[in-house]
Amino acid sequence: MLSQISRASRAVAARAARANAVQVRGFIAPTVSRRADFVQELYLKELKAYKVPAVKETDSEGQVQVFSMPKTPASPEEANLADSLKTYESMAVEIEGQDASAQSATGVAQLPDWLEAEEEEEPHH
Template sequence: MLAQSLRASRSSIARVARQQITKRTFIAPTAVRRADLVQDLYIRELKAYKLPAVKPTDAEGHVQAFSPPKAPKSPEETDIANELKAYETSTVEVEGQAEGGAAPVEESWFEEEPEEEEAHH
C-alpha cells in the first residue's frame, strides 16, 4: 500500500509540475515594482507644495508706472497765415532769367580741369 501511495503521489506530483511549467510558459512574467524612495519623496513634495498668494503690490518693483504720452503741440494759426502771405509775395525764380535784367552768363558745364602731374618716385 505504501508503495502504491508513493507511486500515486509521484505521478500526481509530476502531473502538477508539468501543469505548472506549461502555465509559466504562457504567462509573461511581470516586473516586480521596487520602491523608488527618491521618486516617492519628490512626488510627495510636489503634492504638498502650495503656490504663494499673488498680491497686487508684487509687481511694483518690476513694472514701470504708465504715463500717457504728451499731446502734440498744435501749430499756431497766426504763424501759418504769415508764412502763407510771405510765400504769396515772394518772387518766382526761373532758371535762365537774371534778377537785374542783365543777360545771363553762360557757363561751360563740360570744362575739363587740368590734370595734376604726378610726381615720379
C-alpha cells in the same frame, strides 16, 4: 565507430523528443518591479507639498514702470499758418538751369512755350 554510434543515438533521441514534445504557447510576463520608481514618488510628493505664494498689491513695485499719460501735442497756431502761407506765395520761383541773379533782375522768368509747334523753315530758292 564509437563516434558513429554517438551520432546515431543523438539523431534518434532528437526524433523521439520531437515526436513526444507538445507545443504549448506560453505567456511570459515581463518582470516589473512591484515598487514604483523612487524618483517619481519623490517628485509627486514635492508637487503635493508645494504651496502657491499669495499675491500682494505691492509685489509689482520696482518690477514695472508707472504709467503716465503722454502730454497732448500743442496745436499749431492759425495766425502763424497764414503768415507762413503769405511768405511762401511771395517767394521767388527757382528754375533749374537759370541763375538766381538773372531771374531777380528780369522779375518774372520767361518760360519757353513747350507746347507751341515749331515753324518749318522754307527752303531757299
